[in-house]
Amino acid sequence: MAALQSRRGSLLPICLAFVLVAGALPLLVQGEFVLFLSTQIAIYFLVALGLNLLCGYGGQISLGHGALFAIGAYATAISMVDYQLSFWIAAPIAIVLTAGAGALMALPAFRLSTWYFALITLGFANVIGGLLTELRGLTHGFAGIVGVPKPAVFGHTLIQAQLYWFLLAVCLLSFLAIRNLIQSRFGRALLGLHDHSVLVRGVGASLVNLKMQAFVISAALAGLAGSFMAVHKTVITPDDFPTDLSTFFLLVIVLGGMARLHGALVGTLIFFIVPEVLSALHDWRLLIYGTSLLLLILFAPSGVAGGIENLMRRRRAARSEPVIDEPLAKATLQPIQGAALEVSGVSKRFGGIAALTDVSLVLKPGDVHAVVGPNGSGKTTLLNLISGYYPLDGGHITIGGRDVIGKEAGHIARMGVRRTFQTPKLIPDLDVLENVMLGAFSDEHSSLLSIACGLPGARREAAAREAQAMHYLQFVGLHQRAHDPAGEVPHGQQRLVEIARALVGRPGLLLLDEPAAGLSLDELDGLAKLVHEIAGLGTTVIIVEHHLELVANLAHSVTVLDGGRILASGTPESVFNNENVMAAYMGKRALDGAKS
Ligand code: ADP
Ligand code: MG
Numbered sequence: 239m240a241a242l243q244s245r246r247g248s249l250l251p252i253c254l255a256f257v258l259v260a261g262a263l264p265l266l267v268q269g270e271f272v273l274f275l276s277t278q279i280a281i282y283f284l285v286a287l288g289l290n291l292l293c294g295y296g297g298q299i300s301l302g303h304g305a306l307f308a309i310g311a312y313a314t315a316i317s318m319v320d321y322q323l324s325f326w327i328a329a330p331i332a333i334v335l336t337a338g339a340g341a342l343m344a345l346p347a348f349r350l351s352t353w354y355f356a357l358i359t360l361g362f363a364n365v366i367g368g369l370l371t372e373l374r375g376l377t378h379g380f381a382g383i384v385g386v387p388k389p390a391v392f393g394h395t396l397i398q399a400q401l402y403w404f405l406l407a408v409c410l411l412s413f414l415a416i417r418n419l420i421q422s423r424f425g426r427a428l429l430g431l432h433d434h435s436v437l438v439r440g441v442g443a444s445l446v447n448l449k450m451q452a453f454v455i456s457a458a459l460a461g462l463a464g465s466f467m468a469v470h471k472t473v474i475t476p477d478d479f480p481t482d483l484s485t486f487f488l489l490v491i492v493l494g495g496m497a498r499l500h501g502a503l504v505g506t507l508i509f510f511i512v513p514e515v516l517s518a519l520h521d522w523r524l525l526i527y528g529t530s531l532l533l534l535i536l537f538a539p540s541g542v543a544g545g546i547e548n549l550m551r552r553r554r555a556a557r558s559e560p561v562i563d564e565p566l567a568k569a570t571l572q573p574i575q576g577a578a579l580e581v582s583g584v585s586k587r588f589g590g591i592a593a594l595t596d597v598s599l600v601l602k603p604g605d606v607h608a609v610v611g612p613n614g615s616g617k618t619t620l621l622n623l624i625s626g627y628y629p630l631d632g633g634h635i636t637i638g639g640r641d642v643i644g645k646e647a648g649h650i651a652r653m654g655v656r657r658t659f660q661t662p663k664l665i666p667d668l669d670v671l672e673n674v675m676l677g678a679f680s681d682e683h684s685s686l687l688s689i690a691c692g693l694p695g696a697r698r699e700a701a702a703r704e705a706q707a708m709h710y711l712q713f714v715g716l717h718q719r720a721h722d723p724a725g726e727v728p729h730g731q732q733r734l735v736e737i738a739r740a741l742v743g744r745p746g747l748l749l750l751d752e753p754a755a756g757l758s759l760d761e762l763d764g765l766a767k768l769v770h771e772i773a774g775l776g777t778t779v780i781i782v783e784h785h786l787e788l789v790a791n792l793a794h795s796v797t798v799l800d801g802g803r804i805l806a807s808g809t810p811e812s813v814f815n816n817e818n819v820m821a822a823y824m825g826k827r828a829l830d831g832a833k834s
Contacts, residue, residue, distance in 0.1 A: 264399040286502035288459030294496035297432025302359035304483030305366035310464020315383040325389035329465040340457020370476040382475030415690040437663040442651035442680025495541025576603030576778040577638035577746030584633035593619040608789040611799035626650035656740035657749035662732035666725030674707040677739035710738040
């Protein structure tokens with residue numbers, strides 16, 4: 239898995255060496271300052287780690303993480319000082335509180351666009367900042383909370399170095415848990431949440447759940463960091479949480495690398511160590527920051543970690559031998575149970591445009607049905623209605639005998655409907671195989687907790703899914719490309735990847751939107767064979783296609799749309815001999831081609 243796994247593999251030895259060095263620090267360096275600074279860095283790293291999950295991977299820009307961090311710190315400090323609770327009770331309280339605040343923050347994200355949402359989170363941060371001084375009875379106002387004790391284990395109170403080691407262990411475990419999540423179906427879907435939400439719904443994921451999970455996990459990490467902040471500083475005041483703290487965390491992950499596994503670590507280190515190194519140049523610091531950030535955005539838009547990974551990938555690619563095509567036997571795949579489809583009297587308007595009017599269609603399980611018609615005649619709209627992307631204006635649709643009215647696209651996908659898109663939608667940051675695996679999203683049952691902990695059951699399921707995805711990639715003939723970044727695959731092959739992604743969901747109903755568009759003649763041949771084999775698996779197929787020869791060879795029945803209405807329907811023979819159809823759309827020559 240080139241994309242996500244290179245993020246896993248490439249820097250891992252460096253990371254381990256780093257943890258060892260970081261752990262040895264209190265033994266190597268005398269003096270409070272280095273220990274204090276290292277603890278602070280580790281705490282900020284936890285916040286950045288969670289923020290990278292939400293903003294980097296999930297594309298949800300939060301300017302409120304400084305406030306979540308503050309909530310965690312204050313909840314811990316108040317519980318320990320004013321209520322005499324131990325750290326082991328106070329920290330979970332803080333985490334639950336911040337996770338709850340994160341869930342609240344997620345609510346506007348369901349309705350608002352990214353930047354409006356970012357503004358709301360900024361407002362949230364300001365309100366919390368204000369409350370820290372206003373709610374004097376609880377937070378002690380400007381004086382803050384004094385005398386937060388260090389955690390105690392069996393009556394022994396940890397000293398600063400021990401707290402630091404404990405924190406390092408928590409950082410390492412959190413990092414591994416986030417890494418496991420990122421490399422699971424959760425991480426793959428999360429990467430599509432912002433720019434590819436249509437696709438993510440199409441594989442059966444719920445956008446609401448995904449967002450909520452990302453917010454809660456991200457906020458809980460900020461809360462955990464806050465708990466450590468309280469026991470580390472022992473005195474916390476509103477000054478520890480300035481209003482620009484949230485912006486600072488965002489800068490850290492932009493600098494380190496958004497959606498890069500090591501982005502949070504690299505970003506936090508640079509942000510803290512460079513100023514210390516530059517302390518002699520104090521007056522120039524802002525200028526140096528500004529210039530470096532500009533250069534970074536110009537030359538390494540994926541941050542420092544992203545830049546290093548790209549460099550390593552290029553060097554590896556240059557060194558590796560070209561792949562020799564090893565002919566693999568066509569995978570023998572399990573038959574699929576096709577679903578019946580009934581579309582009856584369906585209409586859809588977009589403002590003044592009647593995209594579909596009174597369209598009906600009945601398919602038996604295993605039928606291959608073609609939809610043809612000129613551009614703008616409503617073909618894609620028909621697929622969008624069947625797969626639940628738009629509500630119907632009239633009529634009804636049943637799939638496998640079950641009504642789909644009012645059901646969300648993710649729900650319909652979970653009923654066994656998969657589709658490809660007229661313009662292929664792949665997540666460019668994932669490799670080809672990972673894109674295919676996304677298609678099985680709704681079939682995976684391991685809980686997020688078991689995935690994060692890397693439990694054997696979750697690992698087994700992930701391995702089985704990967705093998706299955708490889709199987710379908712082999713079926714469409716693209717196994718050699720499994721580990722290429724999807725963004726680098728030629729257009730025609732992207733269509734095949736989409737077909738593999740659809741098939742891995744083992745759909746009872748498969749909708750193909752112009753799969754032949756832009757294919758070369760060779761590729762077209764391959765596609766015809768492929769659709770034949772897909773039909774042979776037993777799934778019901780609707781194929782939107784201009785290529786009449788392909789249609790005549792493949793389809794049991796055809797519907798011709800014109801201006802959103804059915805112009806003709808029936809067997810390919812009867813439809814292509816229909817005078818109206820011939821005269822209006824196909825042109826004599828195309829028809830002769832189809833018949834010969
Ligand atoms: P086809 O796939 O046959 O080329 P479409 O189904 O994409 O046609 O479009 C049918 C008509 O509906 C067109 O006039 C198109 O402009 C309109 N249409 C499709 N989707 C939308 C949308 N989301 N908003 C507004 N108009 C749309
Ligand atoms: Mg279309």
